[in-house]
Amino acid sequence: MNEDFLHYIWKYKKFQITQLKTIQGLPVIISSVGTHNFNSGPDFFNAKLKIDEQVWAGNVEVHVKSSDWYVHNHEQDPVYDNVILHVVWEHDTDIFRKDNTCIPTMQLRNYVSPEMINKYQALFLKQKHWIKCENDFSAIDDFIVENWLERLFFERLERKSKTITQLLEASKNDWEAVLFQMLAMNFGLKVNGEAFMSLGQSVDFSVVRKTLSHQNTLEALLFGQAGLLENQVEDAYHVNLVREYQFLKQKFNLENQHVLPVQFFRLRPLNFPTIRLSQLASLYHKHQNLFSKVMASSSLNEFYEIFRVETSDYWKTHYMFQKASQPSAKALSAGFINLLLINTILPIKFLYAKHCGDENASKIMVMAYQIPSEQNSIIKAFNSLKSVSKSALDSQALIQLKTEYCDKHLCLKCAVGYQLLSK
Template identity: 65%
Template sequence: MQEDFLHYIWKYKKIQIDQLKTTTGEGVVINTIGQHNLNSGPDFFNAQLTIDEQLWAGNVEIHVKSSDWFLHHHEQDKAYDNVILHVVWEHDTDIFRKNHTAIPTLELKDFVSKDVLNNYEELFNKEDKWINCERDFANSDDFVLYNWLERLYLERLERKSKTIEQLLKESKNDWEAVLFKMLAKNFGLKVNGDSFFSLAKSIDFSVLRKSQSNQQTIEALLFGQSGLLDQHIEDSYHLGLVKEYKFLKQKFKLKNSHVLPCHFFRLRPSNFPTIRLSQLASLYYEHQNLFSKILETNHLSNFYKLFKVSTSKFWETHYTFQKESKSSKKSLTKPFIDLLLINTVLPLKFCYEKQKGEADNSDIVKVATSITSEKNSIIDAFNNLKKVSNSALSSQGLIQLKTEYCNKNKCLQCAVGNTLIVK
């Protein structure tokens, strides 16, 4: 038996509420359960109860056993002087306040139905399972599940907001600068994400702003800071970038000693750092005030148009500086743009609207629902239980569900877990 389950029982009144009695036989009527306290102090604040026809207002403390009161030294803590009811699974001793007055005790085990208890024990049994409810997940109610996934998606955006807020603090509230850092990280994908992020952080965004009128200048800035111009190569394009970067480095006192090296190993040529940096340079060459344009865009098709950029001419016949390849136009694909929207654009829009005090996230939800579902091991595993991920909103929600609820056994705080306990 866990205290979390007892909190759940009390909070959602999953008990025979019309038959409650204290261990000394006094009738208990729950007028209000109180406010669930997740910090130190009693578990529920400001409850209102009628005990033996006397109205009481105060706090409720919950334990597995009555003796846990003394185990936790509550009898020595003034914060527990206003506890009006001690709710326990098993009553094994009487408990008292600091002034030695007895606190009424409600023993729950006689007031919880066997079905609820059996469902709880089945959900949390120790079998080797990917998630606790994998046997019943396929039978979860579609309406409950999809509403829960939308809430989880917004919860995930809230979590990502913390990273954005830290970047905003570092950049003195320059949203365009934060966008550049986050886009750079996501252009690098998993292999070069940290490298590209360190590259973006090594450049004051004002330098990029002053370089946006010339595509080759932006490329020189990005390639130079990344260390990709360090080799001596006899090529006019490469030599031009080196010359331009030397000028920029001196003019803006650029340093790149803390920029992590880029990697080519085990990457498809289309994901080589050279290609991705050229595409990033093109994006900022073609769009001044990119963040402002993102704020004005609320439809997926328009996002595709905004991010439909290609490399510069040289990279149409190259993947590296050294070797020429078959000519091909290397534009950002829709799946790649989807990743940028999921991991950068929509979290930024969410955080911006949150800081403005706007609670309407309908446009963000609409775009996330229009984007194709991600594919990874978590999504595949959920889809094997029940075909549930049909958009980026649901796939992001499922990632949040697995990492923040399933992995942490927070079934009692999950909408699906709740329905299974009272099925």
């Protein structure tokens, strides 16, 4: 038995609610179970109960055992002074307030059916499953799943917004600078994401603005800050970048000792940091008012047009300095653009809309539904249980479901778990 299950039983009244009595034999009538508190303090605020002939308004605390009150040191915490009922699974000791009056206690196990306990154990106490409800997931009604995924999608947006908010605070609300930093991080993907983010934070965006009109100069800035110009290379393009970067470094007093080293190991050539940095430079050279264009766009085709960029000419015949390769136009693929939209553009548009007082999230949802679903191990596993992920909204929501609910065994806070337990 655990407290999450007891919270669920109390919150949704999954017990016999008539003829309730406290351990002391006093009748209990529930008018309101209260509001579930997920922070510190009593578990349910503002409950309304009638105990014996007295009507009470106050808080309810839930424990597996009565003695947990003392294990958690609630007797020393004044926020628990207004607890009007102690709900426990097993009563093993009386609980007293500071004034030595006994807190009424109700033993919940007396009023929960064996069927409910068996159902809980069958669904949520499984150990060797990818997710605990994998044998039952396909049976959940599509309407319930779709609504739950929409909520999870916005939970994930809110989580990503925290990073953006921190960047905004550090940049004094420079949205263009934050867009650059977020794009840099996601151009680096998983392997070089942190390194590219540290690069984006190593230079004031005003310096980036001053180099946008010349792609070669912007490439010199990015390659130099990334530490890719430190080796001597007999290559005219490399020599030119070094010259440009040395000028920029002196002019703008640039430092890059805190920039994390980029990695080439185990990357496909198209994901080499040299290629991605050149593409990032091309993007900002092509759109010198990128933030305004991104905020004004709403359709997938508009974004594809904005991000339809490729490397500079040198990188069409190279993946690394000095080593020539077969000529190829190394443009951003639709799949890569989709990742940028999911991980950068949608979270920034979501937060910027809230910043501007627009709480209508329907535009973000429409955009997320336009983007194809991601394909990764989590999405493939869910689709094997039930064909559920058809768009980026679905795939982002399923990632949120797996990482924040399934992996943490928060089945009782999940709409799927609630539906299964309520059958």
